[in-house]
Amino acid sequence: MRPWTFPVALHAGPSREPVFQQIAQAIRADIRRGRLRPGDPLPGSRTLADTLGVHRNTVLAAYRELEAEGWTVAEQRTTRIARDLPQTPAGPRTEAMGRAGYDLPAPRPRKSLREPGLLAFGGGLPDLRLVPTDLLARAYRRALGSRELLGYGDARGEPRLRAALARLLSEMRGLAVDEGRLMITGGSQGALDLVARTLIRPGDRVAVEDPGYPATWATLRAAGAELVPVPVDEAGLRVEALAARLAEGPIRAVYLTPHHQFPTTVTMGAARRMRLLDLAARHRIAVLEDDYDNEFHFEGRPVLPLACEDPGGVVIYLGTLSKILAPGLRLGFVAGPRALVELLAARREAADGQGDQVLQRAAAELLEDGLIQRHARKMRRIYQARREVLAGALRRHLDGAVTFDLPAGGMCLWLRVDPAIDAEAWTARARRAGVALITGRAFDFQGRPLPNLRLGFSALDEGELEEAVRRLAGAL
Structure with a gap:
């Protein structure tokens, strides 16, 4: 030893x-x-x-x-x-021993879908079995050869990755940004946290989608925001409802997922997008656009981000490479005005200083060589096929019990459960049968039961999807 x-x-x-x-x-x-x-x-x-x-x-x-x-x-x-x-x-x-000698807030309950032998539909995670780890490992080893990356660097992120990402956003998402208007973060959640702590003051009102993404609500509340729920319908966030909430007081920001709304998967229409941008410009509301799964649009013409048509300069664009590669890599980004990026960098310098420069350089190399883009195209084909398999299995085994609209993209289906079925009890029985899924209650702002299930299809292969639906039907 x-x-x-x-x-x-x-x-x-x-x-x-x-x-x-x-x-x-x-x-x-x-x-x-x-x-x-x-x-x-x-x-x-x-x-x-x-x-x-x-x-x-x-x-x-x-x-x-x-x-x-x-x-x-x-x-x-x-x-x-x-x-x-x-x-x-x-x-x-x-x-x-092990107890804090000072007051702490009550812990938030945490539920995990990851258990051995459990077929977890999840919330739309990539299939980690398909991550090109060999390519990433080779790029990482080459990046380690640049010893300057092991020292302190730019708080905005590794310059080569920001430059490569700017080209990607221009070519694939229609954004006109350069590396000076980009910042690399620890995933899209890290991007939101950094923006929230920079922009929001305690007591500021921030509008959020309802149903929506609870993790972002927690992040915004941690920054001191007072959350204002705004209902969502088949065309996304209801802009007229957001306008009505302005009568109760000013709104500092609005967080939304217009491409594939989380959790309902609907896409915000063009007319509603224009009304939202106009309302935000007139009332000086920051629009936090989370475009978390932009690459996975399967049908119809691609829908460009709000940030592409933003004459008022109100959109702060949040994105991630986690859905293409893996969430554990924590590679997200913020695109916005240069002055905002400088503020974010100053905030980061006062906290952790910078991200993982070696990993960022490796990701930059993969982007420059087109390997991430090629991998994204491969994943799009695979996930589209899995969407079809899941939809077919649901129609065969659960016809009448659930209905759904096949989304044009994304990584999940949003099911409507027959009102005669107790979705919560069904989910509990399904877990005992080895299937984990999430009910609509988890996404309701008030925590009320909703007659919905959210089924992610990207992390399970075709055989696993068939088996999971068979067990789900058996539990019913």
Whole structure:
């Protein structure tokens, strides 16, 4: 085993307690407070003696005492913490261990769809089995060769990635931006968090879609926003309802997902988009456009972002590469006025300083070579096929129980459940059958039950989708 240092607190001055007993007592205390766990190795006697500046025999005496009391065992020339430790009475110190000594807000409940053996429809995650890890790994190794990337860099993000991303947004999304109007962030959620903490003051009213995306509500509230829910219909956010809420007071910003509304998947129509931009310009409302899955539009003409037609300069465009590659890479971005990007960079410098420059350079290389664009086209074909498989399976196994409109794009279906069916009870039974899905209640601003299910089809292959729907029907 490689030698390692192990700080042990000994008395600073003269003490009537022998040093070997001080060492033993310190190790006992570390075991009680959880620093040392059953089976953990202790450093070699020579190593610990050098660290503490004592004779090796002193450390050996401490180890012998701990072994005699059952705290440690000798295994293969290594002293380890015993796996069956003696029971010790819990005192006030041990009972308080791990608890905060100050007030904390109540934790928000968190639900995970990730369990072994569970077929999880999820909320529209990419299939991680299809990530081009070999290409990414090679690009990352090459980026590591640029040692300047291991130092401090531009808070706005690695320049080559911003330049490559600007070209991508121009070619694929119709945005007229340059690298000075772009900032790389930790995913689209990180982009929203940074924008919210920069723009929003405590008490500012921010309009959000209802139903909508709860994670963004939490982010906006954390920045001090007072959220104003605005209803969504078959054409997206209802602009007339947003205008009516202005009568109650000014609105600082509106957050929306106009391309594929989250969670209903509907696309905001052209006329409504123009009314929204006009309203925002007249009332100086910042429009936070989250275009999280733009690449996955399967039918009809591509729908350009609001940011492409923004004469009033009110749109702040949020996007991500997570849906093309993988969410764990945390590659998002913000596009907006140059002055806003400078403010965001200053805010970031006061927090974490910058992102992962090596990863960003690797992503830049893949964009420059067209590999990410090629991968996006491949994923679009695969996800479109999976959409068809899921729709067909639902029609065969659940005809009458659910209805849906096939979305022109995106990574999910939004199902309408027959009013005679308890969607919440059905979902609970489905989970026991090995299928995880999300009901409409999760997306309602008031947490009310909605007769809807959101089924993501991108993370499951064709066979898994068929099996998941079969189990879902069995649970019904």
